[in-house]
Amino acid sequence: MAPVTGRLSRGQLAHVFARLLFIQATIHRRGMQNIGFLAALDAAAAPITGDPAGLLARHAEHFNTNPNAAPVVVGGVLRIEEEGGKGGPASVSRFKQACASALAAAGDVLFSGGLKPLALTLAAVSAIYSFFAGLVAVLVLYNAAVLAVRYRGLTFGYERGWGVIDAFSGSRVQRVLGIARASAACAGGLLVGVVLTRAVGQGPVLVALTIGVSALAWTAIRRGVPASRIAILFFPLSWIVAMVLK
């Protein structure tokens, strides 16, 4: 592991990292993640500045980004503050908000639109076939990826400071996001295939019903009706149909 240059030791960065794991604990509408952000800064405020209370007071403003991307911003702010906050508080605040907005979008696509659906789809496929090793592997790999991204994000932000902005404006980020989305789509297709092949094994009636319900679900979701509401609605309906047919 490459050494982190600066006033903060690996142990102090690990403390910041641990606080960042719970950045969502204090999310609220008015300041969003600002309390979590302050809690993370607080873990390293004393070693980087002579006025930790002043540093915290400067960063008490509204803050919101993808929780997995927040460590990059915190790392960047720690470096900038360590260097004396070049450009003044207004510039640091603009840096924070600019990074938060850009990383929120990228983080949502990468995690909510890519890694999480990918992991959950593979977990569902593993569970359908009672493949417990697959379930454990999905859980371990997903968490390893998320924790590694968060820790690396923190050290990366702390190494680069202002340079964080340049690092995330390149085409490499878009390529990574594209790969994550494509992988999730591939896993989604796999799950659809599993659903269809299992229906085929149980006869043509179930195949026809599966295709019909899928089409209905697709139409309903397009119109803003969540799949869970359709499932709830269909349960009593299935009783009635069963009782009538009996």
Next chain:
Amino acid sequence: MSETVFIAVIAGLLALDDRAGWQSLLGEPVFAALLVGLAAGPVGPALRCGVALQLVWLSIGAARGSRRPNVVVGGLVAAGAACGVLERTGDPRELFVVATAVFCGLLAGEAGAVVARVAGGGRERWLGRFQLPAEAGAASRRLVLTTTASALYVALVDGIFVLLALPAAVFLTETVTGRLGAAAAGATWWLALLPALAAGTIVHAFATRTLARFAALGLLIAGVASWLL
């Protein structure tokens, strides 16, 4: 009773992970139900509940403006109800029990989201009034205490909700499976068709020119694998 308390404690811990921590996925129905199965009853039916709910609540392509149900509560209530009823009654119609428990889990997930939203109002107001003390030591203590208290509040709300919802779900599952035997076939078909909802969700989420190609590749892999195996 002790199993209900135990599952409520699991609910609190998983809520902590899902809404206060880094979302390790343990709170997702497929994993939460597996935990209940390992801790409180037969693993098979619990996992069946988890898979069914996971397929309905597949976290992609959420409908516009829709709120996410409380998946932690739903998964635990469904798996807990299925395990509890199967253990108590020894009902041989496992699929019927699982289907009814899944239905209870879906209702609990929707109700849990409403409860969390209402109960979260007080927490919102409290966090909205947060003031940072001027002294560094006091500020540090306040931040740690606020974070801990807020996380515990989230855990407590879900834990208490599961403590109340689980016995209700067990009662409902037992009543339905005991008195509406004629509906067993319908409920079993309903359970068999839940994966179709996931298929609809996936088609909706990935129906773009770029992503559809990759989804088709996955479909092809599943087809070839099923043909070969």
